[in-house]
Amino acid sequence: MHTPTRLTDRKRSAILAAAAEQFRAHGYEAASVDNIAALAGVSKRTVYNHFPSKEELFGETVMQMFQASAGLLELPYARERGLGEQLSELLAQKLRTLADPDFLALARVAIGEAIHAPERALPVLCRLGEREEGVVSWIRAAQADGRLKPGDPLFAANLLQGQIKTFAFWPQIAMGAPPLPPEQHKPLIEAAVAMFLSYFATAKD
Structure with missing residues (x-):
């Protein structure tokens, strides 16, 4: 099984931290994947590489x-x-x-x-x-x-x-x-x- 690189782990953690901040501040509907990506310092594509949908990202954040x-x-x-x-x-x-x-x-x-x-x-x-x-x-x-x-x-x-x-x-x-x-x-x-x-x-x- 492929083991994620440390950089990948750091990006995932950054995405989850940014998502938690955005969901806390704006709620689910108003939270933007674009803003989550910007706050995490990654591209929107990277967010979707880790989490196929906003719904899955929310679920994992919770x-x-x-x-x-x-x-x-x-x-x-x-x-x-x-x-x-x-x-x-x-x-x-x-x-x-x-x-x-x-x-x-x-x-x-x-x-x-x-x-x-x-x-x-x-x-x-x-x-x-x-x-x-x-x-x-x-x-x-x-x-x-x-x-x-x-x-x-x-x-x-x-x-x-x-x-x-x-x-x-x-x-x-x-x-x-x-x-x-x-x-x-x-x-x-x-x-x-x-x-x-x-x-x-x-x-x-």
Whole structure:
């Protein structure tokens, strides 16, 4: 299999960075491939060599954003540490990601497209659903160790993170609310972890 040259990799990264900036600033419809190419310092033909269509470029840009945020949530499960301590670290990482204005801006565009053009967004959402992020992996490991109840780890992860997103994601996406103040992070994390463990933990941790 042909291995891309370093120059090719750099061009692809530059295109994705430029696309993210343009989609954040202008939305999908108004973002121009010409402007993306100019911002990336490449020709329009080079953009299409990497991404056959604007739609595919948008999909890959959104994938990169969510994968980068999920990649920050990589805390290996440790049986010698308390569940609450580990979950608190994971949720603190999650809150830092959700406070990133660039992440929120592109997430707002992606969610808007899911509402207005579901045929464009659905393939991306399906690809995102196939990726197992750090919280799911951590819960799966804790279940295998017998410290959390058995069941669908994705369901459990969504319940846990949903409590955080209620205060630090959806108000910012849907209503333009400011980021959750840092002084509110700790009590939110403590409440979310306590509620989660009260149901899912197999014994007092």
